[in-house]
Amino acid sequence: MALTARGLTRTFGRHVAVEHASVTLKSGSITGLVGPNGAGKTTLLLMLAGLLAPDSGVMELDDVEAESAQLRTVVGWMPDVFGTWDSLTATEILILFGRLHGRSTQKARVRAAELLELVHLNEFADRPAHELSRGQKQRLGFARALAHRPRVLLLDEPASGMDPRSRRELRDQLRAMADRGCAVLISSHILTELSEMVDDVVIMTAGRTRYSDRPEGSLWRIREAGQSAARATTMTFADEETAARHLGELITAGARIAEFSRIDSALENTYLALDTERT
Numbered sequence: 001m002a003l004t005a006r007g008l009t010r011t012f013g014r015h016v017a018v019e020h021a022s023v024t025l026k027s028g029s030i031t032g033l034v035g036p037n038g039a040g041k042t043t044l045l046l047m048l049a050g051l052l053a054p055d056s057g058v059m060e061l062d063d064v065e066a067e068s069a070q071l072r073t074v075v076g077w078m079p080d081v082f083g084t085w086d087s088l089t090a091t092e093i094l095i096l097f098g099r100l101h102g103r104s105t106q107k108a109r110v111r112a113a114e115l116l117e118l119v120h121l122n123e124f125a126d127r128p129a130h131e132l133s134r135g136q137k138q139r140l141g142f143a144r145a146l147a148h149r150p151r152v153l154l155l156d157e158p159a160s161g162m163d164p165r166s167r168r169e170l171r172d173q174l175r176a177m178a179d180r181g182c183a184v185l186i187s188s189h190i191l192t193e194l195s196e197m198v199d200d201v202v203i204m205t206a207g208r209t210r211y212s213d214r215p216e217g218s219l220w221r222i223r224e225a226g227q228s229a230a231r232a233t234t235m236t237f238a239d240e241e242t243a244a245r246h247l248g249e250l251i252t253a254g255a256r257i258a259e260f261s262r263i264d265s266a267l268e269n270t271y272l273a274l275d276t277e278r279t
């Protein structure tokens with residue numbers, strides 16, 4: 001399912017948090033949302049999730065204008081901080097969210113077990129949420145966002161607090177969801193990680209959105225065995241295929257390659273160039 005927002009504006013008192021912002025989230029695509037602190041990302045996500053009313057602007061699901069209530073039935077929302085009833089167990093929280101989305105207790109229970117398995121929290125199923133670590137809470141937050149099998153998924157800093165294995169799993173799960181037709185939007189400050197997983201990037205500064213061109217090529221470090229890091233060569237390749245071909249040629253020519261790794265993120269450079277309006 002596709003979600004399109006056009007001209008969204010939201011003010012708090014006299015402060016304009018989001019100003020005429022537009023985004024298109026395509027079915028099957030993962031979009032990154034980046035921007036400095038206070039740029040309006042969370043405010044935009046809340047409006048797209050149907051949880052905060054815009055002052056003006058239009059939102060559409062598959063080209064049909066959608067009200068907030070409709071958005072809430074198809075959008076899964078993962079806030080940056082888990083925020084829930086801490087004394088409830090992981091299972092109770094997921095069942096409660098299933099029930100709030102109109103499922104029977106029985107169906108919600110089955111779905112809760114499935115989701116706990118998905119995020120590897122089975123052994124914490126009956127623990128109260130306040131006993132979970134930060135990363136475990138993030139994973140429970142991800143599971144909660146999936147309770148009603150959303151067709152659009154919005155995630156605010158989903159990987160913060162997660163260990164490397166959980167991040168990789170999250171990345172794989174999001175790609176699998178996109179492959180099944182879900183439209184995914186991720187807000188994150190971890191740009192190198194984001195650049196590996198997104199298809200499009202929306203940059204937000206001072207409440208305004210704009211699409212970024214996908215980075216063209218990236219820089220790689222090539223170091224031979226025995227060579228110091230300072231003497232390593234750097235080269236730009238258009239894509240991974242070209243880099244792999246070059247590595248093959250080096251090895252065929254007898255070079256003893258000890259390190260061949262991507263070192264830059266053009267997205268990060270674009271972002272840093274824009275990061276002048278931090279508040």
Ligand SMILES: Nc1ncnc2c1ncn2[C@@H]1O[C@H](COP(=O)(O)OP(=O)(O)OP(=O)(O)O)[C@@H](O)[C@H]1O
Nearest residue numbers: 012015016017035036037038039040041042043044
């Ligand atoms: N409920 C609110 N009341 C008043 N001002 C708010 C409210 N929510 C957000 N703002 C203001 O709107 C602006 C955008 O905030 P928002 O949380 O959307 O930014 P963000 O891009 O998500 O920032 P961060 O990267 O720090 O999470 C900020 O200046 C913030 O102070």
